[in-house]
Amino acid sequence: MRAQLATDFERFKQRALPRDFPSDVREAYGIDLTGRYLGTTIPHPIGKGSGQLSLNQGQLEVDAEAGLAFAVLKTVIAQDAGGAQSMAAWAIHEAKMKVERRGGGWTVTWKGRGWDRSFEEYLALARVGGDLTRDGHLLVVPSVKYHLPRLGEPFKDSEYAFTTRALATAWGEPLLLLEKDFSPTLAGDALAGEQEQILRWLREVPVHIRAQAAVRLAVKVMNARFDDDFQLEMVRAAAGADALVVFNRLFDAAQGVAYGGPELSERNLRVLGQLTPGATPGIPELSGTGGISSGRMILEYARRGCESVQLHTYFQLPLDEYAATDGSRTQRALHQLVFDPVDGLIAGMLELETQGVLERRGGELHFLDLAANAHHAR
Numbered sequence: 001m002r003a004q005l006a007t008d009f010e011r012f013k014q015r016a017l018p019r020d021f022p023s024d025v026r027e028a029y030g031i032d033l034t035g036r037y038l039g040t041t042i043p044h045p046i047g048k049g050s051g052q053l054s055l056n057q058g059q060l061e062v063d064a065e066a067g068l069a070f071a072v073l074k075t076v077i078a079q080d081a082g083g084a085q086s087m088a089a090w091a092i093h094e095a096k097m098k099v100e101r102r103g104g105g106w107t108v109t110w111k112g113r114g115w116d117r118s119f120e121e122y123l124a125l126a127r128v129g130g131d132l133t134r135d136g137h138l139l140v141v142p143s144v145k146y147h148l149p150r151l152g153e154p155f156k157d158s159e160y161a162f163t164t165r166a167l168a169t170a171w172g173e174p175l176l177l178l179e180k181d182f183s184p185t186l187a188g189d190a191l192a193g194e195q196e197q198i199l200r201w202l203r204e205v206p207v208h209i210r211a212q213a214a215v216r217l218a219v220k221v222m223n224a225r226f227d228d229d230f231q232l233e234m235v236r237a238a239a240g241a242d243a244l245v246v247f248n249r250l251f252d253a254a255q256g257v258a259y260g261g262p263e264l265s266e267r268n269l270r271v272l273g274q275l276t277p278g279a280t281p282g283i284p285e286l287s288g289t290g291g292i293s294s295g296r297m298i299l300e301y302a303r304r305g306c307e308s309v310q311l312h313t314y315f316q317l318p319l320d321e322y323a324a325t326d327g328s329r330t331q332r333a334l335h336q337l338v339f340d341p342v343d344g345l346i347a348g349m350l351e352l353e354t355q356g357v358l359e360r361r362g363g364e365l366h367f368l369d370l371a372a373n374a375h376h377a378r
């Protein structure tokens with residue numbers, strides 16, 4: 001199998017990775033890559049996190065063609081029927097992105113801004129997303145940043161109502177899939193200095209969203225400026241969501257930017273390692289994000305309970321960082337994440353089998369068994 005892996009890796013370097021590569025992987029290696037996001041079964045666990053790589057229909061179509069499992073749209077800032085946005089400070093244009101090395105890995109400068117075009121344009125994109133999802137081409141998930149009140153202040157339900165209902169209508173049947181973004185810049189904001197305030201948001205935001213429309217809701221939990229214990233407390237507070245995206249980027253207060261790389265994945269994995277999804281009732285499905293640049297790193301998140309992963313930076317590297325010389329950037333990234341003979345998902349799962357961590361069932365290794373085992377082990 002290892003010889004075959006080396007051959008496949010070479011073969012797909014020069015010709016674009018086929019869209020249904022998970023079937024090939026199943027046939028050739030007896031490996032079932034099936035993952036899950038927001039209760040939906042996906043052919044493999046790798047999706048694209050919210051950001052600059054999912055701003056228009058063209059990007060979604062390229063990703064669908066590449067066989068990406070899902071894409072989260074850029075975060076839109078909620079508004080009421082009159083167009084008022086209490087979080088308007090985030091609806092401004094992101095300065096030019098810089099891909100650079102930080103702490104031995106890659107990171108992309110991000111100030112944490114949201115969608116900067118009109119809400120109508122976002123609805124049009126959500127409509128395209130609903131169609132792609134229904135047609136089975138690509139699972140597309142809109143992302144929203146809603147009003148977050150100070151302690152003692154009420155939520156602005158007019159923004160929750162208008163934005164959620166408009167998105168649900170644009171999306172169509174059967175059920176809107178939605179991510180709620182608590183961006184890391186919030187960690188640098190005076191509003192986020194208060195633990196009680198953050199916990200209230202995590203507890204109450206899902207209730208305010210669900211009051212407006214039937215949705216399947218993922219909450220993207222930010223990395224707060226507090227210790228690991230508080231991070232765990234945040235996860236417990238957000239148990240009213242259907243899924244948790246764990247965890248958004250770190251915030252560099254001195255530079256005023258959100259950053260990723262190994263520092264982010266180390267912290268995320270450390271905190272997830274302390275979580276007890278099986279033993280703590282009500283911890284929802286987990287989707288890992290942060291500093292993922294290899295199949296091996298995907299497995300680290302999976303072994304801590306994640307059933308899918310959302311990458312951003314890795315889909316944005318200079319082209320010569322990928323081994324493949326043909327195909328879209330998404331195809332080249334997927335090729336390396338899955339087929340790299342040393343650090344890829346297949347190589348990593350075969351190694352876990354050798355180590356006795358993962359066992360074949362019905363002759364196959366199943367990616368989702370890793371998260372299931374993580375839940376049992378605890």
Ligand SMILES: Cc1cc2nc3c(=O)[nH]c(=O)nc-3n(C[C@H](O)[C@H](O)[C@H](O)COP(=O)(O)O)c2cc1C
Pocket residue numbers: 048049050051052074075097108109110113114115143181182183220247248249260261264289290291292310311312313314
């Ligand atoms: C340029 C850029 C823009 C981003 N925009 C958003 C956003 O609008 N909403 C959001 O929830 N996350 C956003 N993110 C966070 C990513 O979705 C992702 O969770 C994070 O970058 C960690 O993954 P990575 O280490 O693979 O980049 C953005 C990240 C980058 C680099």
